[in-house]
Amino acid sequence: MQLPAPLEAKFNELVKRYPRRRSALVPMLLFAQDQFGHISDALIGEIARRLDLNTLQVTETLVYYSMLRRKPAGKHHVQVCTNVACMLRGANRIYELVQRKLGIGHQQTTKDGMFSLEEVECIGACTGAPAMQINYDYYENLTPVKVDELIDDLDVGRRTEASPYTAGALHERHPAEVPVTSRRWGIQNSRTLEVYRKHEGYQALQKALRQMTPDQVIEEVKKSNLRGRGGAGFPAGVKWSFVPKDSPKPKYILCNADESEPGTCKDRPLMEFDPHQLIEGIVIAGRAVNAHLGYIYIRGEYRYVMDILDGAIAEAYTAGLLGKNILGSGFDFELYTHTGAGSYECGEESALMESLEGKRGYPRIRPPFPAVVGLYGCPTVINNVETLSSVPSIILKGGEWYANLGSPKNGGTRLFCVSGHVRRPGIYELPLGFNLKRMIEEVAGGIPNGKKLKAVIPGGSSCPLLSAEEADLPMDFDSLAKAGSMLGSGGVVVIDEDTCMVDLARRIMHFYAHESCGWCIPCREGTHWLRRMLDRFHDGGGRAEDIPLVGELAKNMLGRTFCPLGDAAALPTISIAKKWRREFEQHLKGRCPYKPAESLVGTL
Numbered sequence: 001m002q003l004p005a006p007l008e009a010k011f012n013e014l015v016k017r018y019p020r021r022r023s024a025l026v027p028m029l030l031f032a033q034d035q036f037g038h039i040s041d042a043l044i045g046e047i048a049r050r051l052d053l054n055t056l057q058v059t060e061t062l063v064y065y066s067m068l069r070r071k072p073a074g075k076h077h078v079q080v081c082t083n084v085a086c087m088l089r090g091a092n093r094i095y096e097l098v099q100r101k102l103g104i105g106h107q108q109t110t111k112d113g114m115f116s117l118e119e120v121e122c123i124g125a126c127t128g129a130p131a132m133q134i135n136y137d138y139y140e141n142l143t144p145v146k147v148d149e150l151i152d153d154l155d156v157g158r159r160t161e162a163s164p165y166t167a168g169a170l171h172e173r174h175p176a177e178v179p180v181t182s183r184r185w186g187i188q189n190s191r192t193l194e195v196y197r198k199h200e201g202y203q204a205l206q207k208a209l210r211q212m213t214p215d216q217v218i219e220e221v222k223k224s225n226l227r228g229r230g231g232a233g234f235p236a237g238v239k240w241s242f243v244p245k246d247s248p249k250p251k252y253i254l255c256n257a258d259e260s261e262p263g264t265c266k267d268r269p270l271m272e273f274d275p276h277q278l279i280e281g282i283v284i285a286g287r288a289v290n291a292h293l294g295y296i297y298i299r300g301e302y303r304y305v306m307d308i309l310d311g312a313i314a315e316a317y318t319a320g321l322l323g324k325n326i327l328g329s330g331f332d333f334e335l336y337t338h339t340g341a342g343s344y345e346c347g348e349e350s351a352l353m354e355s356l357e358g359k360r361g362y363p364r365i366r367p368p369f370p371a372v373v374g375l376y377g378c379p380t381v382i383n384n385v386e387t388l389s390s391v392p393s394i395i396l397k398g399g400e401w402y403a404n405l406g407s408p409k410n411g412g413t414r415l416f417c418v419s420g421h422v423r424r425p426g427i428y429e430l431p432l433g434f435n436l437k438r439m440i441e442e443v444a445g446g447i448p449n450g451k452k453l454k455a456v457i458p459g460g461s462s463c464p465l466l467s468a469e470e471a472d473l474p475m476d477f478d479s480l481a482k483a484g485s486m487l488g489s490g491g492v493v494v495i496d497e498d499t500c501m502v503d504l505a506r507r508i509m510h511f512y513a514h515e516s517c518g519w520c521i522p523c524r525e526g527t528h529w530l531r532r533m534l535d536r537f538h539d540g541g542g543r544a545e546d547i548p549l550v551g552e553l554a555k556n557m558l559g560r561t562f563c564p565l566g567d568a569a570a571l572p573t574i575s576i577a578k579k580w581r582r583e584f585e586q587h588l589k590g591r592c593p594y595k596p597a598e599s600l601v602g603t604l
């Protein structure tokens, strides 16, 4: 099959990035789709031939990823997010409007081929909610009027500019903020090497390579009490120290930029505004564990962010900050981006590695843990974008300095993405241990329209919800665990008194049912049973005996799956069924007594 020259060049470059060719499969499929609009049989055959696979291997992989299509989409592929943060700010109304305006529904295309439509899961724009993507462009803070105009403009070829940057990230700093990883946001051209260098850029790498041994680097990170920002909060330095020093195998650094946890959208601006900080953190991690190759696994929807990262990586190579003999130290490190193609499960570390190996994102059984048996069966450190972006400051200013910014055993600051019913949704960098009530009321401006707080999702939709009475607590890993919830990935979703908690539970379960990879039966079946039961309840068909059953079913999923996605689906559901039981009872009388949310944008 003859390919257009740019795609041919891209394919040739992609296969060189990996020790095993199959790893190029998902990126090749996505880039091919970008060129041809969908993945035809001929393309499958061509890609299989190039990767020494059979067509079945390619097909079974591609059908796993929600962004990959076997049929053409419209010229403008409209993807409306209706996940929790967007839903709370009127996304369902936006979605209805788009359907009416285009005269099509989910996964349909207009007759003239101009538009296709999809209701999608969280796209990482929670603080700019309600939001949608058209092709790869983001449109945030939507109102019905804006959407109406946008579609008209696209229809007649009068293009409206997409949001130029992560809408929820750049705001006036609140005095309580302590900017560390976000300190260069808002500086002009912050993503360039020149500006990064003017603001202490690559000094930490210089220090790690010239003045410190790998063990000293690990010790410094241990001292900082930096805990993983991807969700589980495992101490980063301890994780690095698990990598066996005497292993003859190659070692890898993986940066988890899959950012798909609903409510979470902070890795996007970290990469968008300060890609060199992340690159520097990754190279330092490589130096600490003697790894010489790394990948940034980035969710497919973040295409423009990947382009920014690729640009920064190219700059770093040219300046001798990546590649052979970095800064004349004798240390070599190669770094590449790797695109996902639509799968929340691929953010789970073992599924991410499967995906990077060119397969379906199914989780692996553990132990062994990635630090010992990871990518291609070799020792691998996998850390979140924010975790790795914190490393340069720690090395430069010292672990103790960083630890002292936070609370005991919870070092430093973190980026809290405050979304939902607040006056000033945004990404705020606050010390760990900052009070949640203050975060909502003072930092994010409180709840609009004189409403009262009903509930908070404290760290992304996988966390048990807190009631208003429970929200007066320090936001650190240990305090949240003590309160029966989790700090998770920093996605703080604020919910006001008018919100229907059954509807919220229903929407959350739709997400997990959609994203369950299907590998483990309790998760695959449990999420769908619960989704159907919650739908029925919300639509007025609930039965009294279903109320305890919701909690029971969810409890039966806990701890019974290879990866924590089953727990992630169960935990918020259990908390809602227990704490807001009364709302389930209200639904027994008929249809939902609460009004669906309107767009809040421009009304505050």
Ligand SMILES: Cc1cc2nc3c(=O)[nH]c(=O)nc-3n(C[C@H](O)[C@H](O)[C@H](O)COP(=O)(O)O)c2cc1C
Pocket: 227, 228, 229, 230, 231, 232, 233, 234, 236, 256, 257, 258, 259, 260, 261, 344, 345, 346, 347, 348, 349, 350, 382, 383, 384, 385, 387, 388, 563, 564, 565, 568
């Ligand atoms: C279903 C599921 C999805 C996850 N998604 C992400 C993600 O998008 N980004 C991320 O950094 N961690 C995610 N994690 C956590 C990772 O498995 C892993 O703990 C993390 O990358 C480790 O990095 P850290 O120690 O720096 O947090 C997810 C976990 C699960 C169970």
